[in-house]
Amino acid sequence: MLREAMYTTIQTLFDKGYNKTQIAEMLEIDRGTVRNVLKKIENGEEIKRKNVASILDPYKEIIHIKIQQELSAMRIYQDISEETGYTGSYDTIKKYVKKYKDSNSRVYMVNTTLPGEEAQVDFGYVGKIPNPSGDIKKAWVFCMILSYSRLMYCEIVFNQEVRTFIKCHENAFRYFGGVTETVKIDNLKAAILEANFYEPIYQREYEAFNKYYGFLSIPCRVRTPTDKAKIESGVKYVKNNFFKGRSFNSYEEYKKGLSNWLENRCNSRIHGTTKRIPKEVFQEKEKQTLRSINPKGYDFGIWTTRKVNVNCHISYDSNFYSVPYKNIGEDVTLKISDKLIKIYSHYELIATHIKIEGKGLFSTNNIHYPEYKVKTKTQLQYEYRQKMLEIGPSALEFFDKVLDKNQNHWGKPIYGVLKLKDKFGSDIVEKACKRALAFGSIKYQTLKNICEKGIYEQPTDTGVSLISKAENDIHRPLSEYANLLSLKEVR
Structure with missing residues (x-):
């Protein structure tokens, strides 16, 4: 298939009077190709540009x-x-x-929001001013603006750490009297670890904070001012209208001045975009739509990671705290506060414990173990008794005698009996239990020998007392046990 330029060249040469043969020789192509092109041009067919594959x-x-x-x-x-x-x-x-x-950088959409739907936050550098101790330090202004009413909150800070960022949020929520459904944040290190629009990795403390207050945080795309235009304008406004050209002698004067400016200027003027007063719009339409504030402030803690051991516990400060067994071998995240230890797996809370005072102690929640690991002794006895009853009445009597003789070590022999049932069947094991009981034996090995040697059908009435005359002794004399275990025929 020829390129579009070749079609144009053939037509130009033909219009200048060259015949098909001459054109073919000049362009070093087949004469039939020239004829087909001229025919398509004559018929008015559209010459489409060939889609050429790109290496990209x-x-x-x-x-x-x-x-x-x-x-x-x-x-x-x-x-x-x-x-x-x-x-x-x-x-x-x-x-x-x-x-x-x-x-992709020419067209923008106007972002409209409903009352109580969105707030936007950002920091803006305001130079060096006195801090609460009187030292001159670099300072920033934290701003949160309600996207619908344009009501704004501002606060002076001297760092952009996570705790500061969260405290500013809480102060803003209290200023507004409620929480919006979403908070749109710039890609601040305090909240976003990786500036990826599709899968933002939230700073762990900030993620826990927005879950605590029940709002969704949305990171803005990098270098996309239209995503946060309202807060960009707000920060610019407070820097130029309040901080620029003003100087106070102390932090308290700056703080008081900013508060007065917010109340009497920023939130009381006619907004340049909405042409309405933010404070009035907020009172009339937005205040009642905000979510209520959690009366108890957010509890900061220490974050760390631990690996879940095979015993379903993690270790912290020489004590041990249980975790669901499905998380064995996994690295989980701990949030340590004054009184509680909360354990997370992929930001999902999986366990909560009261912090233990002391060393080498365990805090265990039995629901963290598989069900079969936490059954009570009574439950286990009932389950195994029912299994022995399914074999037959003699098997049940055998179980009761074993249990009566040793309350704490009945499990292994009874488990062995059930394995014999799997191998020989219930009928044979029932007969074996009946024969062993007749000779006063409640040992697993006796049942096994009877089943393996096939003597469960032999008679038990020998005319000789099989039970020791000693009071409460259900065992036969050793000579008779020897005969039984050696499987000699009893006459």
């Missing part, structure tokens, strides 16, 4: 993902060369990345 076709999906991760063209080239065996040039990657970015 197998890699475009990967390239798109890496562009979303804000990787440079050089980094994308290096990654796909190492990971996929791409053999093309860097320039090809560079041109495609530029073309893709240009084609």
Whole structure:
């Protein structure tokens, strides 16, 4: 199939008076090809451009993902060369990345929200000011804005750590009197560990915090100002309208001044976009839609990881705490607070324990074990008694005598009897139990010999007393046991 340019060349030469043979010789193509092209042109057929495969076709999906991760063209080239065996040039990657970015950066949608649906948060650097101790330190302003009413909360901070970030959230919720359904956050290190729009890895403490207050946090895409336009404008406004050109002598003066500015200027002016006063819109339409605040503040803790041992416990501070048996061998996450230890698996709470005072102690919840591991002695006795009853009345009597003789070590012999049933059948084991009981024996080995040697049908009436005359002694004399175990015929 010829390229579009070749069709145009053939038509141009033909229009200039060259015949088919001359055109074929000039272009070094077959004369029949020239004839077919001229025929298509004469019939008015549309000449379509041939779709030429690109060396990037197998890699475009990967390239798109890496562009979303804000990787440079050089980094994308290096990654796909190492990971996929791409053999093309860097320039090809560079041109495609530029073309893709240009084609996806022109159109934006207006993000509208319902009352109580969304808040946006961000930090803005405001220079060096006095901290509560009087030292001059770098400072930021934390801002949260309600996307519907544009009501805003601001607070001066001196770091962007997780605890500060969460405390600012709580203060904002109390200022608004409630919690929105979602909070849109910038890709701050305090909340987001990896800036990936599709699978953000939330900072563990912040993830626990938003679950505690019942809101969903949504990270903004990197370098996409339209995702957080409201808070971008809000931070810019507070920096230019309050901080710029103002200087106070102490942190308390800054704090008081910012509070007055929020109340009397920021939230009381006619907003430039909505053309309404944020405070009025909030009172009329948004305040009642907010979710109620948890009256007890969020409990910060220490986070660490432990591996679940085969005994269904993890170790912390020389004490042991149980975990569901299905998590054996797994690395789980612990949140340690003053009184509680909460254990998580992939952000799901799987166990809670009261923190133990002391060393070498266990906190065990029996539901963390398999059911068969936590049955009571009575339950086990009942289950095995029913199994022996299914064999027959003599087997049941055998069980009762074994249990009566030794309350704590009846399990192994009875388990052995049930294994004999699996091998020989209930009928033979029932007869073997009857014969062993007739000779006063309640030993598993006696039953096994009777079954294996097939003497369960032999008579038991020998005219000789088989039971020792000693009071409460159900065993036969040793000579008679010897005869029984050696399987000599009893006459």
